Amino acid sequence: MGCLESMKHEIILRDASFRECREYILSHFPEHFEVLPGYKIFEKHLIGVPPLYIAVDGDDVIIPYTKPCYGTFLIRVPDPEMASELRQKKPK
Amino acid sequence: MPDTKTEPRDALILLGCPQVPIQTSVALYLASKLRKKGITTVITGNRAARTNIELADPDRHYIGEVMDIDRCIALLAEKKRDFHYCFSFIHNDAGLTYAATVKAISPAAQVLIIFGEHYEEVASSVEFPAEIIAVKAVHNPMPLKAKIDEVFPWVVSNL
Numbered sequence A: 001m002g003c004l005e006s007m008k009h010e011i012i013l014r015d016a017s018f019r020e021c022r023e024y025i026l027s028h029f030p031e032h033f034e035v036l037p038g039y040k041i042f043e044k045h046l047i048g049v050p051p052l053y054i055a056v057d058g059d060d061v062i063i064p065y066t067k068p069c070y071g072t073f074l075i076r077v078p079d080p081e082m083a084s085e086l087r088q089k090k091p092k
Numbered sequence B: 001m002p003d004t005k006t007e008p009r010d011a012l013i014l015l016g017c018p019q020v021p022i023q024t025s026v027a028l029y030l031a032s033k034l035r036k037k038g039i040t041t042v043i044t045g046n047r048a049a050r051t052n053i054e055l056a057d058p059d060r061h062y063i064g065e066v067m068d069i070d071r072c073i074a075l076l077a078e079k080k081r082d083f084h085y086c087f088s089f090i091h092n093d094a095g096l097t098y099a100a101t102v103k104a105i106s107p108a109a110q111v112l113i114i115f116g117e118h119y120e121e122v123a124s125s126v127e128f129p130a131e132i133i134a135v136k137a138v139h140n141p142m143p144l145k146a147k148i149d150e151v152f153p154w155v156v157s158n159l
Helices: A018-028 A080-089 B022-036 B047-056 B069-077 B093-105 B119-124 B142-158
Strands: A010-016 A032-035 A052-057 A060-067 A071-078 B010-014 B040-045 B065-068 B085-090 B109-114 B131-134
Touching: A010 A018, A018 A052, A018 A060, A018 A071, A018 B093, A052 A080, A060 A080, A060 B093, A071 B093, B010 B022, B010 B069, B010 B093, B022 B040, B022 B047, B022 B085, B022 B142, B040 B047, B040 B069, B047 B065, B065 B069, B069 B093, B085 B093, B093 B109, B093 B119, B109 B119, B109 B142, B119 B131, B131 B142
Parallel strands: B010 B040, B010 B085, B040 B065, B085 B109, B109 B131
Antiparallel strands: A010 A071, A032 A052, A052 A060, A060 A071
Protein backbone atom coordinates (compact mmCIF):
# COMPACT_ATOMS: atom_id res chain seq x y z
CA MET A 1 0.00 0.00 0.00
CA GLY A 2 2.57 2.54 -1.07
CA CYS A 3 -0.19 4.93 -2.01
CA LEU A 4 -3.76 4.59 -0.86
CA GLU A 5 -5.02 6.17 -4.06
CA SER A 6 -3.42 3.38 -6.11
CA MET A 7 -5.41 0.65 -4.39
CA LYS A 8 -9.01 -0.26 -5.01
CA HIS A 9 -10.71 0.72 -1.78
CA GLU A 10 -13.82 2.13 -0.18
CA ILE A 11 -13.70 4.75 2.54
CA ILE A 12 -15.91 3.76 5.47
CA LEU A 13 -14.99 6.64 7.79
CA ARG A 14 -13.27 9.85 6.78
CA ASP A 15 -11.30 12.31 8.95
CA ALA A 16 -12.15 10.27 12.02
CA SER A 17 -10.29 9.85 15.29
CA PHE A 18 -8.41 6.69 16.20
CA ARG A 19 -11.07 6.00 18.84
CA GLU A 20 -13.92 6.29 16.34
CA CYS A 21 -12.21 3.84 14.01
CA ARG A 22 -11.52 1.42 16.85
CA GLU A 23 -15.13 1.57 18.06
CA TYR A 24 -16.52 1.23 14.54
CA ILE A 25 -14.49 -1.91 13.88
CA LEU A 26 -15.48 -3.47 17.20
CA SER A 27 -19.17 -2.72 16.74
CA HIS A 28 -19.53 -3.52 13.03
CA PHE A 29 -17.10 -6.34 12.27
CA PRO A 30 -17.27 -9.45 14.46
CA GLU A 31 -14.21 -10.88 12.71
CA HIS A 32 -11.64 -8.43 14.04
CA PHE A 33 -8.06 -8.89 15.20
CA GLU A 34 -5.92 -6.86 17.51
CA VAL A 35 -2.54 -5.97 16.00
CA LEU A 36 0.40 -4.00 17.28
CA PRO A 37 1.09 -0.54 15.86
CA GLY A 38 3.60 -0.96 13.06
CA TYR A 39 1.93 -4.20 11.89
CA LYS A 40 2.77 -4.60 8.22
CA ILE A 41 -0.07 -5.10 5.81
CA PHE A 42 -0.29 -4.21 2.10
CA GLU A 43 3.42 -3.23 2.27
CA LYS A 44 2.63 -0.56 4.86
CA HIS A 45 3.20 -0.33 8.61
CA LEU A 46 -0.06 0.55 10.34
CA ILE A 47 -0.26 3.69 12.43
CA GLY A 48 -2.45 3.49 15.50
CA VAL A 49 -3.01 3.78 19.21
CA PRO A 50 -3.14 0.45 21.04
CA PRO A 51 -5.38 -1.46 21.10
CA LEU A 52 -5.35 -1.27 17.31
CA TYR A 53 -7.85 -3.40 15.41
CA ILE A 54 -8.18 -4.56 11.83
CA ALA A 55 -11.01 -6.72 10.51
CA VAL A 56 -12.09 -9.01 7.72
CA ASP A 57 -15.55 -8.95 6.21
CA GLY A 58 -16.10 -11.58 3.55
CA ASP A 59 -13.28 -11.08 1.04
CA ASP A 60 -12.54 -7.57 2.27
CA VAL A 61 -9.95 -6.32 4.71
CA ILE A 62 -10.79 -3.34 6.94
CA ILE A 63 -7.90 -1.21 8.18
CA PRO A 64 -7.37 2.24 9.69
CA TYR A 65 -5.14 4.56 7.69
CA THR A 66 -3.81 7.74 9.27
CA LYS A 67 -2.54 10.79 7.41
CA PRO A 68 -0.97 13.64 9.42
CA CYS A 69 -3.12 16.37 7.89
CA TYR A 70 -6.37 14.47 7.36
CA GLY A 71 -6.86 12.32 10.44
CA THR A 72 -7.66 8.64 10.32
CA PHE A 73 -9.64 6.95 7.57
CA LEU A 74 -11.23 3.56 7.95
CA ILE A 75 -10.94 1.81 4.62
CA ARG A 76 -12.21 -1.40 3.08
CA VAL A 77 -9.83 -3.12 0.67
CA PRO A 78 -11.08 -6.08 -1.39
CA ASP A 79 -8.38 -8.73 -1.12
CA PRO A 80 -9.51 -12.35 -0.73
CA GLU A 81 -5.94 -13.63 -0.26
CA MET A 82 -5.18 -11.18 2.54
CA ALA A 83 -8.55 -11.85 4.19
CA SER A 84 -7.82 -15.57 4.14
CA GLU A 85 -4.29 -15.02 5.44
CA LEU A 86 -5.54 -12.94 8.36
CA ARG A 87 -8.15 -15.55 9.24
CA GLN A 88 -5.41 -18.18 9.39
CA LYS A 89 -2.82 -16.07 11.21
CA LYS A 90 -5.22 -14.37 13.64
CA PRO A 91 -2.51 -11.80 14.25
CA LYS A 92 -1.54 -10.17 17.52
CA MET B 1 17.44 1.61 24.65
CA PRO B 2 21.08 2.54 24.14
CA ASP B 3 23.15 3.44 27.21
CA THR B 4 22.83 7.21 27.63
CA LYS B 5 25.92 7.45 29.83
CA THR B 6 28.44 6.18 27.28
CA GLU B 7 26.98 6.50 23.80
CA PRO B 8 26.37 9.64 21.78
CA ARG B 9 22.69 10.45 22.07
CA ASP B 10 20.22 11.08 19.30
CA ALA B 11 16.68 12.36 19.10
CA LEU B 12 13.84 11.98 16.66
CA ILE B 13 11.74 15.09 16.11
CA LEU B 14 8.38 13.88 14.83
CA LEU B 15 6.46 16.64 13.08
CA GLY B 16 2.71 16.77 12.69
CA CYS B 17 0.73 18.45 9.94
CA PRO B 18 2.27 21.93 9.44
CA GLN B 19 -1.16 23.58 9.62
CA VAL B 20 -0.30 25.32 12.91
CA PRO B 21 2.27 28.03 12.14
CA ILE B 22 4.50 27.69 15.20
CA GLN B 23 5.49 24.08 14.55
CA THR B 24 8.36 24.87 12.18
CA SER B 25 9.97 27.59 14.28
CA VAL B 26 9.69 25.66 17.53
CA ALA B 27 11.02 22.49 15.91
CA LEU B 28 14.07 24.41 14.65
CA TYR B 29 14.50 25.93 18.09
CA LEU B 30 14.36 22.49 19.69
CA ALA B 31 16.80 21.08 17.13
CA SER B 32 19.20 23.89 17.98
CA LYS B 33 18.92 23.22 21.72
CA LEU B 34 19.50 19.52 21.22
CA ARG B 35 22.48 20.15 18.96
CA LYS B 36 24.05 22.42 21.59
CA LYS B 37 23.73 19.54 24.05
CA GLY B 38 25.55 17.25 21.65
CA ILE B 39 22.39 15.34 20.76
CA THR B 40 22.07 14.46 17.06
CA THR B 41 18.63 15.03 15.60
CA VAL B 42 16.64 13.40 12.85
CA ILE B 43 13.52 15.28 11.77
CA THR B 44 10.64 13.35 10.26
CA GLY B 45 7.29 14.42 8.89
CA ASN B 46 5.18 14.43 5.78
CA ARG B 47 6.39 16.24 2.69
CA ALA B 48 4.83 19.60 3.61
CA ALA B 49 6.22 19.56 7.16
CA ARG B 50 9.67 18.58 5.91
CA THR B 51 9.66 21.23 3.21
CA ASN B 52 8.78 23.93 5.76
CA ILE B 53 11.72 22.88 7.91
CA GLU B 54 14.23 22.58 5.07
CA LEU B 55 13.23 25.88 3.52
CA ALA B 56 13.52 27.66 6.89
CA ASP B 57 17.09 26.40 7.41
CA PRO B 58 18.57 26.21 3.89
CA ASP B 59 22.17 26.08 5.10
CA ARG B 60 21.31 23.47 7.71
CA HIS B 61 22.61 25.35 10.70
CA TYR B 62 20.11 23.62 12.98
CA ILE B 63 18.78 20.57 11.19
CA GLY B 64 20.62 17.40 10.28
CA GLU B 65 19.03 14.37 8.68
CA VAL B 66 15.45 14.80 7.49
CA MET B 67 13.39 11.72 6.74
CA ASP B 68 10.00 10.80 5.26
CA ILE B 69 7.60 9.81 8.03
CA ASP B 70 6.52 6.52 6.46
CA ARG B 71 10.14 5.48 5.98
CA CYS B 72 10.88 6.44 9.57
CA ILE B 73 7.98 4.35 10.92
CA ALA B 74 9.12 1.42 8.78
CA LEU B 75 12.71 1.63 10.08
CA LEU B 76 11.50 1.78 13.69
CA ALA B 77 8.99 -1.06 13.23
CA GLU B 78 11.62 -3.26 11.59
CA LYS B 79 14.14 -2.40 14.36
CA LYS B 80 16.61 -1.02 11.84
CA ARG B 81 16.88 2.33 13.59
CA ASP B 82 16.28 3.71 17.05
CA PHE B 83 16.70 6.84 19.12
CA HIS B 84 17.25 7.87 22.73
CA TYR B 85 14.48 10.45 22.58
CA CYS B 86 11.42 11.17 20.50
CA PHE B 87 9.94 14.66 20.61
CA SER B 88 6.52 14.54 18.97
CA PHE B 89 4.80 17.73 17.83
CA ILE B 90 1.08 17.18 18.22
CA HIS B 91 -1.90 19.42 17.58
CA ASN B 92 -4.49 16.93 16.36
CA ASP B 93 -5.64 13.34 16.68
CA ALA B 94 -3.43 12.16 13.81
CA GLY B 95 -0.33 13.58 15.49
CA LEU B 96 -1.20 11.73 18.65
CA THR B 97 -1.74 8.54 16.66
CA TYR B 98 1.75 8.77 15.14
CA ALA B 99 3.29 9.44 18.57
CA ALA B 100 1.47 6.42 20.04
CA THR B 101 2.79 4.30 17.20
CA VAL B 102 6.38 5.37 17.87
CA LYS B 103 5.82 4.69 21.57
CA ALA B 104 4.67 1.16 20.74
CA ILE B 105 7.53 0.29 18.39
CA SER B 106 10.48 2.15 19.91
CA PRO B 107 12.09 2.30 23.35
CA ALA B 108 12.88 6.01 22.88
CA ALA B 109 11.93 8.26 25.77
CA GLN B 110 8.82 10.09 24.60
CA VAL B 111 8.20 13.79 25.02
CA LEU B 112 4.87 14.98 23.65
CA ILE B 113 4.78 18.64 22.66
CA ILE B 114 1.07 19.40 22.48
CA PHE B 115 -0.02 22.79 21.23
CA GLY B 116 -2.66 24.48 19.13
CA GLU B 117 -6.21 25.64 19.69
CA HIS B 118 -7.43 22.32 21.10
CA TYR B 119 -4.40 21.40 23.16
CA GLU B 120 -6.39 20.40 26.28
CA GLU B 121 -8.64 18.02 24.37
CA VAL B 122 -5.66 16.45 22.62
CA ALA B 123 -3.67 16.16 25.88
CA SER B 124 -6.62 14.47 27.59
CA SER B 125 -6.62 11.79 24.85
CA VAL B 126 -3.10 10.56 25.65
CA GLU B 127 -3.40 6.91 26.66
CA PHE B 128 0.27 5.99 27.11
CA PRO B 129 3.08 7.06 29.44
CA ALA B 130 5.07 10.05 28.20
CA GLU B 131 6.38 13.39 29.34
CA ILE B 132 3.85 15.99 28.22
CA ILE B 133 4.42 19.63 27.42
CA ALA B 134 1.00 21.14 26.68
CA VAL B 135 0.26 24.78 26.02
CA LYS B 136 -2.19 26.82 23.98
CA ALA B 137 0.04 28.22 21.27
CA VAL B 138 -1.04 28.74 17.67
CA HIS B 139 0.53 31.85 16.16
CA ASN B 140 2.85 32.99 18.93
CA PRO B 141 5.60 30.45 19.63
CA MET B 142 6.81 32.07 22.84
CA PRO B 143 4.52 30.23 25.32
CA LEU B 144 5.68 26.91 23.89
CA LYS B 145 9.31 28.05 23.83
CA ALA B 146 9.01 29.01 27.50
CA LYS B 147 7.62 25.57 28.40
CA ILE B 148 10.36 23.81 26.46
CA ASP B 149 13.03 25.94 28.15
CA GLU B 150 11.50 25.02 31.51
CA VAL B 151 11.55 21.25 31.07
CA PHE B 152 14.44 20.78 28.65
CA PRO B 153 17.25 20.52 31.23
CA TRP B 154 15.28 17.91 33.16
CA VAL B 155 14.41 15.94 30.02
CA VAL B 156 17.96 15.63 28.73
CA SER B 157 19.31 14.84 32.20
CA ASN B 158 16.72 12.35 33.38
CA LEU B 159 15.16 10.52 30.46
